[in-house]
Amino acid sequence: MLNELNQRNKIVYFVTSLDYGGTQKNLYYIVKELKNYKWDIIVISLKKGGRYRDKIISLGIKVYDLGLPENFSFLSLFFLIYSFTKFIFLCVKHQIKIVHSFLFQANFLARFVKIFLPKTKVFCSERVAEKQKLWQLKLLRFTKFLVDKIFVNSTELKEFVLNTQKIHNDKVVIVPNIVEPNEINIKFSDSEIRDELGISKKDFFVLSVGRLHKQKGFDLLIEIVKNFNEKVKSLSCERKYVFVIIGDGKEYFNLLNYAKKLNVKEYIKFLGYKENVYDYINACDLFLLTSYWEGSPNVVLESIVLKKPIISTKVEGVSEILDINFVISLQQTREKIVEEFVNKIFEVYSSEENFDYKKCLSEKFCIENYLSKNVVKKYLLNYVDNII
Template sequence: MKKKKILIRIGSLRHGGAEKVLVTFLKNIPEKKYEIDLLLNLKSGKYLPEVPNWINIYHLHEGEMITTNKPWEIPVKVYRRSKEEILKIFPNLLYKYILKKKDYDVEIIANHTLLEEVLKSPVKESKKIVWVHSDLFNIPKYSKDKLNKFFKADQILAISDNIKNGFDNLACSKEEKDKIIKIYNPIDSNEILQKADDKKDLDFKFGQEKIFVAIGTVYPAKGFDRLINVHIKLLNEGLKHKICIVGDGYDFNNLNNFVKLHKLEDTIHMIGYRNNPYPYLKKSDFFILSSRYEGYPTVLFEALALKKPIIATDVSGVREMLQEGELGKIVENSEEGIYEGMKEFLSDIKVPDTYIQKLEKEDLPFTLENSVKKMMDVIDKN
C-alpha cells in the first residue's frame, strides 16, 4: 500500500494545547499508512522529544522563543521574522531548499496562524486542512474578511461546537458548510492518570487551606490577573485558601511582581513552567479556568480525567465539555463571575463534592481512539 505523504506545519512544540494535541495525534497514528514531514518555525519545545522517530522534522530556526526586546535579542528576532516573510512571499524556496519536496498529498495547518503560508503552497493539488484551536470569533483582530479566508482550505477542523457554529454561520454555500468538521482534540487520559502519580517534580507544600490550581500559558487571555484580584477580595472577606498557578509566559514576571508587591507569596504560588503539571492538579482541591477566551480548553479534560471539581468561565468549549454545568460550575466570564464561583466552593463544601460524585459515575465522551480515527478519516478522504 502506497503511503500518503503529509506535511504538517506548526510554530513550535512549546507547552501549549495545540502542540500537545498534535503530538498526541502523531503518537497514535500508524507509521505504515503515512509518510509525515513536520515543519516547525522554531525547533524547540517540551513536546519535541515525544515526536515519533519515524516522522521527519524540519525547521526554519533553532533556539528558544524570544518573548522580550532586550537589545541583544532584537537582531535575532528581526532575522527570524525576515526569513519567515521571505519564505511566505516565495514559498518555492521553502519547498526546494528546506523541505526538498513537492509531492505532498495532504498539507495540514496545525495552528491556524499559519493559514496564509499553507494556502500559498506551490503544491496546488494537495488537500489543505486547517485545524482551528481558538474561538476566533471572539478575537477582535479576526474580521469577517479574515475569517472568510479559512474557506480557501479544503477542510476546516473545528474542535468545539462554538467554533463549528461560528464557521457554519459564516458559510455562504453548501460547499463551504461541507468543509467544516467538528473533531474533539485527541487526549490520552491514561497518560494523564499515570503522570499525575509522578511526584518527583512536586516542589510545593500542600497545607490545610483549600487550594485552587490554574494551569496554562501566562498571558492575558488566561485571565490569571482576574484570578489574583478575586483571591485578594476573598482573603479580605476571611475566606482562607491558596492559589497555585502552573505555567510560564510573557506575563509571568508582571504577575509575579504584583504578587510580591502585595505580599501574597504565602497564598499565591507562581510555580512557573512544569514539564508535568498533573501532580499539582491531582493534589489540589479544585481546578479553576479563569480565561477570557479559549478554543477548546484541553486542560479542562485533564481536570475531568482526574475527577477534580471545576470552576470555569463561560468561554468556547466549556459548556460542551462540562455538559451545560452538570460536570462542573460554569460562571460568568468576568471577575465577578470568578468571585461568585470561588466563594461558593469555599463556603459550601457540598457544592464541589456533588461534582466529584457525578464525575465518579460519568463516562467521558472525549476518547483518544474516536478523535484519532476521525482525524485519519479526514486525511484519507479523497
C-alpha cells in the first residue's frame, strides 16, 4: 500500500531553517528513508543555507530556499510576503499533494496552502512544548482548522498540543524521533578527545549538548556544578572532573558570567558548535540534560546508542526513554532540583567501575521504535490514509 501511489505523490518538506538541530537531523533521516519508496520529494527552507542543506542535496533531492533573513526586523515582513508567495508558486508548479512542515514559522505559513490549494494535505510537526513564546501558540490555535494532521514526538507533547491548540485528539499523531545507529560515526578516539580537553582517562567527564538558549537550562547546570563541587570537596574526593557544554547561541556571555559569579568557571568548558559531537558523547562518562522544556530530545537517544549513562530533567519525551530514578522533576524548589541532580551525578562519579548505562533506561524503551525505517512507515501510513 505504501508504494501504491508513489508515482503520483509529490511531497514538500517545508522547514524554517536547515541549520543544525534535532529537527533538521530528523528531516534528513526522513527524506533519506523516503527515497526508498520513490516518492517525489522537494525540500523548501524559509532561510538560506544551513548545515543540512548540502547533506540533503547530496541525496539527489531538490532544495529551495526562500531568502528569509536570519534575524527578524521590520523589513522581514516584506521578505515574508515574498517568501510565502514563492512557496505557493513552487507548490503550484510542482503540483504538490502533501506539505509537511517543521518549526513554528514554516508550520504557520504551511497552513495557508489550504486557501490556495484546498486539495493539498497539510501536516505539521510540532517538535517542542513551547512555553516561552505564547503568542506562537495563539496563532497555531487560531489556524488549526487548516491542518489535516499534527505530528508530535512524545505522549507529553501530544497532551501539550491538545491543551494549547484545542484540537481534536484524532488530529494529533505520535511519531517518535529518529535515531540511526549507522549514522553515528566516531572519528576520534576517547583518548584523543580527552587529550584535546586536557583531561586524563581517569577524570570524570560530564557532557551536555544544545543551543545556548534559556530553554536548555544551562544556568541550572552551572548551579549544579557549584553544588557538586562543594560536595566533592566536603568529602575530600580526589577524582578530577570537568563539565563540558557543546553548542553556541545568544546566551554564551550570560552563562560565562554566571559561571564566573558562582566561581565554577574552571570546572566548565564551553566548546561552541562541534561538527563531531558524537566523538564527545563517546568520550564522556555521563550525559546531562538540564532543559526546562523539550519535545523528545534526540541527543538522549544518541547517548543511549553510544552506551552512556544519562540524567535528565523531567521534560517532554524522556519518561518514555529513561528510568524514573534518572529523571529529575522540575515541579519542586530550585534547591531540591539541584540537590537531586548532584546526588545522582555523585552516584555515577563515585562508581568504581564504568556505570552501566542500562540502569538509566525505562523498561518500555525499545530502540527499534526509533529507527528511520519504522518511523517513516508511520508517516507514510498517515500520508496515504489522508490522500485516499
